[in-house]
Amino acid sequence: MEQLALFAEAGQSKGLPREYLEYFPKLIDPSTGQQLLEKFIAETPWKQQVRMMYTKEVVTPRLTAWYGDPQAYDYQSLRKTYPLTWTPELLMIKRMVEPLSGVEFNSVLLNYYRDGNDSVAWHSDKEEILGRNPVIASVSFGQVRSFDIRNKADHKEHYSVRLEHGSFLLMKAGLQENWEHRIAKSMRPMGPRVNLTFRVVK
Numbered sequence: 001m002e003q004l005a006l007f008a009e010a011g012q013s014k015g016l017p018r019e020y021l022e023y024f025p026k027l028i029d030p031s032t033g034q035q036l037l038e039k040f041i042a043e044t045p046w047k048q049q050v051r052m053m054y055t056k057e058v059v060t061p062r063l064t065a066w067y068g069d070p071q072a073y074d075y076q077s078l079r080k081t082y083p084l085t086w087t088p089e090l091l092m093i094k095r096m097v098e099p100l101s102g103v104e105f106n107s108v109l110l111n112y113y114r115d116g117n118d119s120v121a122w123h124s125d126k127e128e129i130l131g132r133n134p135v136i137a138s139v140s141f142g143q144v145r146s147f148d149i150r151n152k153a154d155h156k157e158h159y160s161v162r163l164e165h166g167s168f169l170l171m172k173a174g175l176q177e178n179w180e181h182r183i184a185k186s187m188r189p190m191g192p193r194v195n196l197t198f199r200v201v202k
Ligand SMILES: O=C(O)CCC(=O)C(=O)O
Pocket: 109, 111, 120, 125, 138, 147, 163, 181, 183, 195, 197
């Protein structure tokens, strides 16, 4: 049984459109990852974003925080907003993913999924501040969650990757243009997960 599960996990990236997405299950060892997870949960100034959806206020179903260089401010928001200052842990992980990504990142968005009720809906990260064809490096800690992608031109073409504790997912140029992604809610009991997405803000 255990063997079967392991086999399925090892082969889970088979069939993925590798020109758009690359999965590395073991970037960070499990015990370091556990310490980082606990530190991120305890020490990050998490916020729950509120957005307007037509006339209704909608609360984002997860907690977020944004870190980076002061130059990576968000010029699109009504009031210029600045990222929090890099922590040593975030800088360490940034230096690990940069050679694998071929990009120097200047900011990172943290997502905290407290349990199976937390999620991110279908979207692609294609804001103007990310420029054209952004490369995004995603590192996951804690609860394994399913990362689903679907082709914008044909929703029947879809894949899932289970993002394991300590794993690294590289979202390559073109993914945001041609595919959408999400982390769906789950009915199963789920522990906490923290995900970091390193980005270049123009
Ligand atoms: O939690 C994840 O793995 C994905 C997060 C995401 O899509 C985003 O922050 O834009």
